[in-house]
Amino acid sequence: MSGSSGALGGSGLPLPFPQPRAAWLGAAAALALAALLGAAVWRWAGRRAGRVRLQRVGTVSGLFVYPVKSCRGVAVQRAEVTALGLRSGEMRDRFWLVIKEDGHMVTARQEPQLVLVSVNCENGYLTLNAPEMKELRVPVKLSRKNPVHDCRLFGLDIQGRDCGDEAAQWITTFFNTQSYRLVHFEPDMMPRKSRDLFTTFRTTDKVAYPDCSPILILSEASLEDLNSKMEKKVKIQHFRPNILIRGCSAFEEDSWNKIQIGSVEMKGTMACPRCILTTVDPETGIMDRKEPLETLKSYRLCDPSERQLYKSHPLFGWYYGIDKIGTLQVGDPVYKIVR
Template sequence: MSSALVLSGLFLYPVKSLGGFALTDAEVTPRGLRHDRRWLIVDERNRFMTQRQHADMALLQVAPAYNGFLLSHRQRPELLPLFIPFEATPERTLFVTIWDDVVWAWRGTPEADAWISEALGRPCCLVYMSDMVRREVEPELNPEGQLLSFADGYPFLLIGESALAELNSRLPSPVPMNRFRPNLVFGGGAAYDDDSWDSIRIGELPFRVVRGCGRCVLTTIDQQTAIKNSNGEPLRTLATYRKADGNALFGQNVTGPGYGHLRVGDSLHVLSRK
């Protein structure tokens, strides 16, 4: 008999494609966890930057601070930690491109732009998504009109501990959960049982499991060193047994209830299956 399902981890990533940190409890908003991926780094063409093209972004460490977070560089102590508030002010705006979407955003401070440009060795801007921006989950899978932050495509990513354990049993060297950047981690149950989930409840909040998450080269980057695995692991192994429609799947893209509160230790119940 499978063990009870429980929310075992909550993770926040204030800046898209930079590191995150663990929470014991979190507010849920229409775009995901409060403050999740509301900041974005863009290049001189105002196009979004990620570790897919710039693996050294993994060296920018994010730590919680009062009403915001601190950015530091793992290998350059001379770059003093930079404080970024959770929310920007609407003093300067610009249009930015993320995937196929063009949205307007608020500029961060000139000091933040200078710090990140120095840290990454190229001209960059830090921008913030206002609550007034309307960016939606892909329409054909979004009957509820769910909103989105600067995340790739969905407000939440859910992964089971048993799935990671099963994957690691196949790998020459195990990988940590941070390679996959989940917001919600659960314990209990069989590996990949969540493939069949449709609607679930975590604590008192309803969620919809939309589809498996297709993984990219970012999973091959060590988040401590920014070194890419020359053997393509764990993506290479995932592709041997978790491939569908050309993608190696790991974790579930999830939409949420709008508003609420989650705590590590909340029970997870499967309400319906696909």
């Protein structure tokens, strides 16, 4: 009985320790519980004061860095999110670029076999491997004597330091079409402003050589939904996201205005308008110019009111800008920030 007193329990048997000690332990437990409740109330009050609430919406199931634009990505377990996108060790997302002699970018849209080039970056070197090619090793820190090129990406200018004649010869030999060069974006160079490409981005959203956004997020459920409509299934490699999410419904990532993963906070900016690059088979480097683009067009076109922004491109995945840099890893919960 909760109101009984004395040295006997409710069964009439002696308590296992003297009452003063029991009272002391009870008081200590009560204080500990009060402290925990106080901390919880403080966190709740802090969130409440800022009108912020975190709602779990999924889990990170994959992280991908693409050091050389259009080449194969590298799956990593942990990554740092910088203002310009993912970084893992010496790998930076799309910090290397293949260009023509006149500085215009070259992607798998022009050279589909770029997707067959595998990339790694460690011990101070970027390494490239491709079928029937000897491994190429390029220093991450290039000589200041190497020339800086004025490059052109989607109508915007950006610099890149030349990676040398050996790299240029390797790439030119692999494609056997025309002369190409490899350039590297260095931290002291001026990034491109995403807003100059799409007004949905903020003035703080900047990129090196990605198309327009520092982060692209896609969910496993969205890929499964697409594949349920496909005769020949496609892989996540067709779509080249930075962050893959599981545990949410198909296309739910489109609706997350602001999210938190690990110590990182991101703001959704716009859907990813898909192009012919998605029709390049990542295993063969062959472009069929049809699928999965045609299937996506059958049910993922934009609302007519947004046609000026997206035109006739189907939408698949969502672009995010960076609000707070930090680190994240596979297995991290994904929270929607609710205000």
